[in-house]
Amino acid sequence: MANRKEKTFRFIIVGGGIAGVTCVEQLSSQIPSADVALITASPHIKTVTNYRQVSKTLEEFDVEEQPSSVLEEKFPNLTVIHSAVKSLHTRSHSLETTDGRVFGYEKLCICGGGRPKLLTQENPYVLGIRDTDSAQELQKRLSKAKRIVVVGNGGIALELVYEVEGCEVIWAVKDKAIGNTFFDAGAAQFLIPSLEADKPEKDAPCKRPRYTTEEPAPGGSHTFTADRNARRQGSSSTEAGSALGPDWHEGIVLQGSEQGTRRVSLEYQCEVEKIFTSEELLNSPPQTLGHENVGSWPVYIKLTNGKTFGCDFVVSATGVVPNTEPFLHGNNFALAEDGGLQVDDHMMTSEPDVYAAGDVCTACWEHSPMWQQMRLWTQARQMGWYAGRCMAAQVLSEPIELDFCFELFSHITKFFNYKVVLLGKFNGQGLGSDHELLVRCTKGLEYVKVVLSGGRMVGAVLIGETDLEETFENLILNEMDLTPYGEELLNPNIDIEDYFD
């Protein structure tokens, strides 16, 4: 490294997202005398506000973008450095920023987050959504759009297809049902009517102890049309200018160039074969186009089901990749299969004195049977907080055990305007055939699914205002044998809270 060290900090945290900021807050409050540096590429930092512990493991909060001065005022020993890390030298315990400065550290925590795993990096008509800038770019392009194609079947796609209005949406999913990262086909079936014109009728509860679902035929497609005015009555108003947070889409107007109805066409079980510009399409065989007219759209997307759609742009909502590049060269980090920095149960990477937290890392300790990593705000906050505690514990020579929040996976969110709570092995992840499901579904009102293994509850999906999260969380954590209760567990006429008191 050519440049001389400008300063050596006791702790350096890289990344001003939820993981990095929570780590800084934890360290600075635990060891107020320690000099801490936060190096971040973004001009603003993300902070957790309105934090609420819903139950033992479920938490809810808002995410706000704030100027970094807010953090510096709170912690006098904190220095915020607005620059990106260009390279890391773990042997000399130093790093270099893109503006040529070199800083030393005693302990480092990498919280560089992730970036969208785009279908292609080169095509200007393919957008990803990550931060405020990309969300604003989406809003700008959408305001002139008549048709977009959304590829992907996770959190972003689910939120986007529901929120976009005044623009036709073609939604291409690899799977047999929508929302594969969060739901199974049963929950997807429950949610699908929300894309349709009328609010679903509220039927009497129907218990479905045996789990069956109808699936669309391979390569099948469905079109759902919603009446905008009808839906508006039940949805909250959009306010321009608020920060990208868990309700990121409420801060921007996702309105296409047309007024009136929303139209979502679902293309199931297909992937992207090719993305063309109109010029490329002119030079391709005539059968490529199908019913589309060449030249009427700026970009065309050919799916593996043989269909080609012209559109104004494509949203690639196809997951994230950990932002590890600047940290790898010349070092010896162990990387996980998903590209994340491997961390142990003290959030330590394989390099000495280097920790990592949030989307950039992959939890490689032996997980509790009820926990799995998903790249979510909640886990970024929990990992940042725990990494801060681990770093402090090490310098103070205090023992520390893996935090309780990693005992049980829990996530609370909203899809299609329904409250959604996910607990434990909510999709029977890793259980193979060694599990059974109990399902209760009331169309338009609630969907409750319980995953049982060896008579014990190991996971649950709760959609709607079920009020069951705390009871089910306790049942999972207590590992109670529920065999004697059988299907009564989901009997809508039994107040389950009283039942287990």
Ligand SMILES: Cc1cc2nc3c(=O)[nH]c(=O)nc-3n(C[C@H](O)[C@H](O)[C@H](O)COP(=O)(O)OP(=O)(O)OC[C@H]3O[C@@H](n4cnc5c(N)ncnc54)[C@H](O)[C@@H]3O)c2cc1C
């Ligand atoms: C549109 C969208 C909606 C989402 N909705 C939800 C939701 O409803 N609920 C939920 O739980 N999760 C949601 N998520 C996921 C959630 O945003 C992430 O899991 C979480 O923000 C990860 O936090 P992080 O701190 O690890 O990373 P990030 O928030 O990505 O922060 C990384 C930080 O590191 C900085 N950085 C990167 N590289 C460098 C470098 N070389 N040098 C210096 N700084 C660097 C960046 O500038 C940034 O400040 C959503 C994600 C998206 C994109």
Ligand SMILES: NC(=O)c1ccc[n+]([C@@H]2O[C@H](COP(=O)([O-])OP(=O)(O)OC[C@H]3O[C@@H](n4cnc5c(N)ncnc54)[C@H](O)[C@@H]3O)[C@@H](O)[C@H]2O)c1
């Ligand atoms: N409410 C929430 O909790 C929420 C909302 C939005 C985003 N998020 C989080 O933000 C991150 C980014 O969201 P996301 O939706 O991009 O990721 P995701 O991991 O949730 O979903 C990615 C989806 O893309 C599909 N996919 C991957 N490669 C593909 C390909 N080549 N072709 C077609 N489909 C492909 C996957 O099957 C999956 O359905 C995730 O970590 C997600 O959990 C959470």
